[in-house]
Amino acid sequence: MAQVQGPAPVGDALDRAVGAVLADPLLAIAVLLVSAALVLLVLLLVRRLFVTEGVALKRALGKLDQVVVLMHPNPDPDAMAAAVGVARLAELADTEPILQFPGQIRHQENRAFRTVLDLDLEPIESAMELGAQQVVLVDHNEARGFEGADRITPYAVVDHHPGDGTGSAFTDVRPDYGASASIVAEYFRQVGARPARDDPEVGMLDTTVATALLYGILADTAHLTRGCTRAEFDAAAFLYPAVDEDALDRIANPQVDQEILDVISRAIADREVNPPYAVSDVGDLSNLDAIPQAADELLTLEGVTAVVVIGEKDGMLHLSGRSRDDRVHMGNVLQTVVEELPAAEAGGHARMGGGQIPLEEMVEGEGSSEGVTREELHGRLFDALVGDV
Numbered sequence: 001m002a003q004v005q006g007p008a009p010v011g012d013a014l015d016r017a018v019g020a021v022l023a024d025p026l027l028a029i030a031v032l033l034v035s036a037a038l039v040l041l042v043l044l045l046v047r048r049l050f051v052t053e054g055v056a057l058k059r060a061l062g063k064l065d066q067v068v069v070l071m072h073p074n075p076d077p078d079a080m081a082a083a084v085g086v087a088r089l090a091e092l093a094d095t096e097p098i099l100q101f102p103g104q105i106r107h108q109e110n111r112a113f114r115t116v117l118d119l120d121l122e123p124i125e126s127a128m129e130l131g132a133q134q135v136v137l138v139d140h141n142e143a144r145g146f147e148g149a150d151r152i153t154p155y156a157v158v159d160h161h162p163g164d165g166t167g168s169a170f171t172d173v174r175p176d177y178g179a180s181a182s183i184v185a186e187y188f189r190q191v192g193a194r195p196a197r198d199d200p201e202v203g204m205l206d207t208t209v210a211t212a213l214l215y216g217i218l219a220d221t222a223h224l225t226r227g228c229t230r231a232e233f234d235a236a237a238f239l240y241p242a243v244d245e246d247a248l249d250r251i252a253n254p255q256v257d258q259e260i261l262d263v264i265s266r267a268i269a270d271r272e273v274n275p276p277y278a279v280s281d282v283g284d285l286s287n288l289d290a291i292p293q294a295a296d297e298l299l300t301l302e303g304v305t306a307v308v309v310i311g312e313k314d315g316m317l318h319l320s321g322r323s324r325d326d327r328v329h330m331g332n333v334l335q336t337v338v339e340e341l342p343a344a345e346a347g348g349h350a351r352m353g354g355g356q357i358p359l360e361e362m363v364e365g366e367g368s369s370e371g372v373t374r375e376e377l378h379g380r381l382f383d384a385l386v387g388d389v
């Protein structure tokens with residue numbers, strides 16, 4: 001008997017409230033309006049919480065008439081692929097994309113990528129040349145490498161490098177991912193675009209974009225062997241139905257410039273090895289792309305775990321370092337070496353780094369208090385590689 005008395009007053013109160021509402025039509029309408037507003041608010045919150053990055057970016061792009069999709073200087077396949085993907089997403093949102101990049105596209109693989117996929121990419125030298133007010137940065141999160149880059153506030157950022165750069169409307173930086181192209185492939189999945197080889201109108205993700213994205217992933221992860229997450233494999237599987245295998249092969253195996261092979265052979269022949277490290281000075285050259293390629297090649301030498309290749313062009317020494325040695329953080333090594341040379345610059349990641357030293361920092365002979373000789377530079381490099389600095 002006692003147990004039925006608890007809820008009874010509440011039930012009574014509810015009955016009275018319902019009675020009051022039913023008796024007064026104005027009150028009934030007010031209650032209805034308030035409930036409707038509450039439901040709408042909850043729906044908006046849920047949509048905010050659960051909207052995917054791809055949908056959010058497409059929506060942000062759709063608010064513009066035109067947008068610049070900007071690659072980093074000397075774009076690599078991943079940067080070009082991410083740019084082509086974001087550009088297609090803009091088109092899906094009825095926004096005109098303009099693809100631009102600072103620097104040059106010189107590496108034979110990058111040139112083949114652009115040519116085989118017939119991409120319309122435009123070089124710029126200053127912010128004045130940007131084709132639209134709003135800029136999306138892909139594969140980097142802070143604009144660099146052109147006049148006025150530091151004044152750019154990007155509209156959106158899509159990247160997999162660490163950094164603090166953000167976009168005013170959209171930011172998606174995932175440092176754990178192996179490639180920016182994997183992020184962009186996810187966007188297509190999220191907006192419901194399926195890869196389709198024959199009918200791009202319906203499929204919305206055509207062969208060019210799918211092939212570009214897959215190649216970008218392969219290039220940034222050493223063919224899915226380095227720095228991968230599940231996302232790279234998922235993206236590869238998603239893109240597969242629309243991928244043009246013949247195009248992949250043509251990009252991966254381009255003709256190599258004669259000078260590049262010459263410089264690589266010089267780097268091998270003239271190497272100084274101080275096991276397990278190697279330094280090679282290839283002297284004068286005209287194609288700077290040869291230096292990192294020579295470093296890549298030298299790193300495959302048995303017993304060598306870290307290398308630095310030095311080349312000279314237009315009064316400047318260019319250094320490119322590679323490491324597969326956990327004891328050697330290449331970016332730090334190069335930074336240490338140029339530390340006391342005021343006009344020199346260097347930096348990079350654990351596994352790769354680069355630097356420039358103006359020849360004016362180099363001195364002939366001994367006894368100078370400023371600058372170093374070429375020989376001293378080689379010695380310093382070995383010292384830094386060993387960790388003896």
Ligand SMILES: [Mn+2]
Nearest residue numbers: 078139180220
């Ligand atoms: Mn990348």
